[in-house]
Amino acid sequence: MKMFGKRPRLWGSLLAVAVLMAGAGGWVAYQNEYDITEERVTVTGGKQPLQGVLARPTGGHGPYGLVVFVHGDGPTDATHDTFYRPLWEAMAKAGYATLSWDKPGVNNAPGNWLDQSIQDRADETLAAIRWARTQPGIDPNRIGLWGASQAGWVMPKAARQSPDVKFVIAVGPAVNWLQQGRYNLLAELRERHASPEETATAVARSDRNLAALRASATFEQYRAAGGDTQGLTPKRWAFNKRNYLSDATEDLAALQVPVQLVLGGRDVNVDSDDTEAGYRRLITTPGLLHVLRFEDSTHNIVPKDIEDSELRSTFLAIAAPRSLFTPGYLDGMRNFLTSLDHRKV
Numbered sequence: 090m091k092m093f094g095k096r097p098r099l100w101g102s103l104l105a106v107a108v109l110m111a112g113a114g115g116w117v118a119y120q121n122e123y124d125i126t127e128e129r130v131t132v133t134g135g136k137q138p139l140q141g142v143l144a145r146p147t148g149g150h151g152p153y154g155l156v157v158f159v160h161g162d163g164p165t166d167a168t169h170d171t172f173y174r175p176l177w178e179a180m181a182k183a184g185y186a187t188l189s190w191d192k193p194g195v196n197n198a199p200g201n202w203l204d205q206s207i208q209d210r211a212d213e214t215l216a217a218i219r220w221a222r223t224q225p226g227i228d229p230n231r232i233g234l235w236g237a238s239q240a241g242w243v244m245p246k247a248a249r250q251s252p253d254v255k256f257v258i259a260v261g262p263a264v265n266w267l268q269q270g271r272y273n274l275l276a277e278l279r280e281r282h283a284s285p286e287e288t289a290t291a292v293a294r295s296d297r298n299l300a301a302l303r304a305s306a307t308f309e310q311y312r313a314a315g316g317d318t319q320g321l322t323p324k325r326w327a328f329n330k331r332n333y334l335s336d337a338t339e340d341l342a343a344l345q346v347p348v349q350l351v352l353g354g355r356d357v358n359v360d361s362d363d364t365e366a367g368y369r370r371l372i373t374t375p376g377l378l379h380v381l382r383f384e385d386s387t388h389n390i391v392p393k394d395i396e397d398s399e400l401r402s403t404f405l406a407i408a409a410p411r412s413l414f415t416p417g418y419l420d421g422m423r424n425f426l427t428s429l430d431h432r433k434v
Contacts, residue, residue, distance in 0.1 A: 123178040123254060124210075125187075132190055135216030137199045138208070141190035142167040143228065146181035154231030154348055154426065155221055156180050156258070158189035159247075161238030166191045175411045176235070179419040181425035185231075190223055200317070203324040206331045211246040218253050222226055224254040230255070231429070233346070235422075237261055238358065238388065242332075245340035256429055257344070258422065259387045260351040263359045264367040271295070276357035302333050341371040348423040349379045351387030355393040379425060386415040 098368050107136035132139035145153060158173060167189045169175060177187045193200025205213070214234065222229040232246045233256030241245040241262020248254040263269035274295055278288050295318045301311040312318050352361040365380060372378040387396045392415050395401050405413040 093109040097356065100255075104123030112236070123174050125174070125177050125181045125393060130188075132188075132217050132220045134220050135213050139190040139213070139217060140167065140196060140198045141188055141194075142187060143188050143216070143221075143224070144181065144370045145186045146184060149184075151186075152228035152231075152371070153184055153186040153226060154233075154268055154430070155227050156187045156233055156235045156426070157214060157217055157221065159210070159234055159236030159240035159243050160189075160192060160259075161236070161240055164192060164195045164243065166195050167191050172395065172406070172413075175414065176422060178411075179423045180235075180426055183423045184430070185426050187235075188217060201324070203328045205328070207242045207246065207335050210243040211250065214243060214247045215251050218247075218251065222253065229253070233401060233429075235256060235260070238263075241364075242266070242335045242337050244349075245310045245337045245344060248346055249340045251386055254346060256347045256349070257426065258351065261353060261359050261361070262337070262339050262350075262357055263364055263366075264341070266333050267299070268335075268363070269359055272360040272363070273358050280357055299333075302330050337372060339368070341368065342373075344372055344377070345374060347379065347425075347429060349381065349421075350388060351381045352383070352423065352429060353388055353390050353415075354382060354384035355386060356388045358388040378412075381418075381421045381425075383415045383418065386418075390415050390418045 124147050127142050127144045128149050130141045130143045132141045145151070160169070169189075173189060180187055191198040192202040193205065193381075194202055198374060218232055221227055232253055234247065234254060235258040236244045237260040240257050241264075244257050244259060244262075248257055263272075275288070276293060283291070284347060285323075297316055298311075301314070301316055306314070308318075308321070308323040311326065348368070350365065352359075352365060354361060359372075361382070365382070368378055368380070383390060385393055387393050389396065391402070391413055395405065395413065402413065411419065
C-alpha cells in the first residue's frame, strides 16, 4: 500500500498547472516554506546506515519530543517527495522534531527495501530510535512513531519490543495482510464498476497467487505455472512471500502506549471499519486509543474529489500543499501530540 499512489503524473495536468502558476511564483514559494529546520543526517547502529532528515521546530532550543516516521509500501524517500513536510510542520507546532529516512536502495542508500521483512523494518525503526536518543536537543523520554499503511504492521511490533516507543500514530493501517489484500481487490473492482465476470476472474487470479505463496513457490515456478506476473518482479515476489502472513493482532493487544488511529471513510486500500473495530477490540486499556475519522477521505487522508482529479491534486500539491490534506488532519496530529505532554505516558 503506497501513500499518494494516485499523485498526478500526467504531462497534460502538469502543463495546465504550469500555466495557472505563471506569475504566481512568489505565492508558490511562500506556500512551500515550512516553519521547520531540516538537517540531513546519517542514522547508524542498525543493519546498514540510513540516509535521513531530522527536522526541528524553528527558533527553539529543545529538548524536543521526536516523531519517527515509518513509511508505507514502495520506494519512498525521506520526505516522501516533500509530502511529509506539512506533517512535520504541524508536529513542530506541538514542540516535536521529526526523523525520516530514505528506504534502503532509494536515492542510492545502501540495501534494498524489497529484501526486508516486517521484523527487519521494526528493527530498523528501533535502531533509528536508539540513534535519536543520543542526539542533542531530543528528549529521549518523548519519542514515538508515525506511520501509514504498511507501517501498521511495523509500528506495533516495534512498540511491543521496546520501552523507548512512547506513542503511536497509525494512518490507514490494516490488521491482517491477507484480509487487506482481498478488501483492496474487491474495492477497486467496485470503483471501476467491474462486471461479475471480471470480478470472478480477478478473484480467481488472486487465489492462484495466494496458493503459490502458500506453497513457497519461487517467482519462476509461479510464472511457469501460468501465474499472473503483471506488476511483479522476482524481488517483489520474494517480498510478498516474506510478509504475506503479517498480522498485527498480538502486537496491538500488547500495546500499552497512547495510539492515535487515523482513518479515511473512502479508503479503497484498507477496510477502515474493520481496522477501527480491530483496534477497539485489541487495545482495551482505557484512555489509550484515540480514533480520528474523516469520512470523505481516501487512504491518504485527502478528500476523494481532490484525489480523483489530476488537475486539482497537482495544483494543490504545488501551490498549497497543506491544503491537499483533509481539513482537520494536520490539526489532529498537533492536538494529539500536545495532549501527550499533559498526561503521564
